[in-house]
Amino acid sequence: MTLTPLYVLLGGYFALISWRAATDRLRPKAAQRSAFFAILAVLFLIGDLLPAAIAGALVLALAVIAGWGLPQQVAAPASGNLSPGNQRLLLPVLAIPALTIVLTLSLPHLSVADVAFSKQAAALYGLAVACVVALALALAVTRHEPGLALARGGDLLESIGWAVLLPLLLAVLGTLFAKAGVGDALAQAIGTLMPLDVRWVAILAYGLGMALLTMAMGNAFAAFPVIAGGIGMPFLVSVHGADPAPLAAIGMLSGYCGTLMTPMAANFNLVPVALLDLNDRNAVIRAQIPTAIPLLAGNLILLGVLCFR
Amino acid sequence: MTAATWWALIPVAVVVLGFALRQHPARVVLFAALSAGLVGGLGVIGLLETLGSGFLNARYLLLIVLALPVIAQVEAHGLRVLAKRVVGGWRGARPGRLLLAYLALRQGSAALGLTSLGGHAQMVRPLVAPMAEAAAEQEAQGLDAGERERVRALSAATDNVGLFFGEDLFLAFGAVLLMQAFFAERGIELAPLEIALWGIPTAILAFAIHGARLLWRDRQRSRQ
Known part of the structure; x- marks a missing residue:
């Protein structure tokens, strides 16, 4: 099952938000806001039909608007009612995770009209269907027509602003880094600068290398093949005789310690800053560093102990 | 370590410097992408194609x-x-x-x-x-x-x-x-x-x- 129907649904929503931004001239930078969501809409609605280079030019335009054109910070819409709502309001909120889980687990086993879902597609369709059903529930509970909810969602999205795009831009940057050989260069630099034939040096280089490269690329999955291929296999496994299973698991989790400390992992560390209306852009990272550093140290010790039993 | 290897680390330096100097993240990404395209020798069209296909493949991140x-x-x-x-x-x-x-x-x-x-x-x-x-x-x-x-x-x-x-x-x-x-x-x-x-x-x-x-x-x- 392709993801195109989901992208069309989301692209339609972006088009709606773009149209709203263009017609609502009360707020600043209407043209830029409208253009931003219009380009997003094009990339989601017909992105697959465009030549890759054209899509790339649109992505560049998005990044330029995000970097220079959009307001730095838009106040999040007021949370409205100050009197506590009805307890039934919890229903739509809890329906999102509950339905997502049910559909994620069941879709791969169903075959409706010979349509097969991969695990990833099932999770994404699960999320999308859950959100649509939850919206219907929310409208039933609050007794409103859909237009208002969509408009409110648009306001919330605009308050997140350019941060909404960052996870995507950074994923693209990761691909570019891989093409430019950035990871291999970093692994080589570590290998040249450190005497990896000493066991504890190799352990340090592997664990810290995972964390550092993850911080640079924003993603432990991208860092793993580079560091495990450049330091883990040739030195720790072949020279020092490390057990590969704990080496792999704890190495990846050392990378996750890096994820906790980098703005490159935007969907985890920067999007919540916008969602929670925080003033300090690094507030979430700052809250995570005191967990990440001792945990990374613990991982280095675990690597030394568990790989060489 | 050849000069080309050190060269390939420039995009990382751009990212680290950009975030350290608290520049706008979208601008940091833009300059890092341009520098990665440069040191990777992708050329203008190659860079645009990588950006485009990378973006289209990662669209699922926005479904939330x-x-x-x-x-x-x-x-x-x-x-x-x-x-x-x-x-x-x-x-x-x-x-x-x-x-x-x-x-x-x-x-x-x-x-x-x-x-x-x-x-x-x-x-x-x-x-x-x-x-x-x-x-x-x-x-x-x-x-x-x-x-x-x-x-x-x-x-x-x-x-x-x-x-x-x-x-x-x-x-x-x-x-x-x-x-x-x-x-x-x-x-x-x-x-x-x-x-x-x-x-x-x-x-x-x-x-x-x-x-x-x-x-x-x-x-x-x-x-x-």
């Missing part, structure tokens, strides 16, 4: 936007106030204790593969952060703007820690399969179970460290 109308609608009808009132009725509720319970729930469910049982847009903004804030309001010195910000950030951090150090214990998780494939290519056969089991010591350590920080926060606050 579909949850925003739901969250915005229930918030406009007082969901966050409701969450606060519920916690207000729990005497002895403290942000650290509450977030510790959330950490256990998040990490436990992620270890079972139920990673969608949380998230910043769906759970932290509408429920977890308001509940933690309400708990902080019950503390003796109340909740000033700085502490409100810290409690919210800690709520988001707790969601991340629980997710990261839970999901790796799940056998069918992408990272576990990635590691298995990596070693299989190099002639070492590992079972997913083996890899997932070796994640347990770090998972316990993560829970202990972050959990201790959460409880320590409550204690420090009550002593002030």
Whole structure:
């Protein structure tokens, strides 16, 4: 099952938000806001039909608007009612995770009209269907027509602003880094600068290398093949005789310690800053560093102990 | 180490410098992308094609936007106030204790593969952060703007820690399969179970460290 129907649904929503931004001239930078969501809409609605280079030019335009054109910070819409709502309001909120889980687990086993879902597609369709059903529930509970909810969602999205795009831009940057050989260069630099034939040096280089490269690329999955291929296999496994299973698991989790400390992992560390209306852009990272550093140290010790039993 | 290898590190330097100098993230990404295209020798068209196809393949990251109308609608009808009132009725509720319970729930469910049982847009903004804030309001010195910000950030951090150090214990998780494939290519056969089991010591350590920080926060606050 392709993801195109989901992208069309989301692209339609972006088009709606773009149209709203263009017609609502009360707020600043209407043209830029409208253009931003219009380009997003094009990339989601017909992105697959465009030549890759054209899509790339649109992505560049998005990044330029995000970097220079959009307001730095838009106040999040007021949370409205100050009197506590009805307890039934919890229903739509809890329906999102509950339905997502049910559909994620069941879709791969169903075959409706010979349509097969991969695990990833099932999770994404699960999320999308859950959100649509939850919206219907929310409208039933609050007794409103859909237009208002969509408009409110648009306001919330605009308050997140350019941060909404960052996870995507950074994923693209990761691909570019891989093409430019950035990871291999970093692994080589570590290998040249450190005497990896000493066991504890190799352990340090592997664990810290995972964390550092993850911080640079924003993603432990991208860092793993580079560091495990450049330091883990040739030195720790072949020279020092490390057990590969704990080496792999704890190495990846050392990378996750890096994820906790980098703005490159935007969907985890920067999007919540916008969602929670925080003033300090690094507030979430700052809250995570005191967990990440001792945990990374613990991982280095675990690597030394568990790989060489 | 050839000059070309050092050359390839320039994009990383751009990222590190850009974020260190607190530049706008979109601008940092833009310049890092241009420099990576340059040192990678992709050419203008090659760079654009990589940007375009990379973006199109990563579009699924934005699907969470579909949850925003739901969250915005229930918030406009007082969901966050409701969450606060519920916690207000729990005497002895403290942000650290509450977030510790959330950490256990998040990490436990992620270890079972139920990673969608949380998230910043769906759970932290509408429920977890308001509940933690309400708990902080019950503390003796109340909740000033700085502490409100810290409690919210800690709520988001707790969601991340629980997710990261839970999901790796799940056998069918992408990272576990990635590691298995990596070693299989190099002639070492590992079972997913083996890899997932070796994640347990770090998972316990993560829970202990972050959990201790959460409880320590409550204690420090009550002593002030």
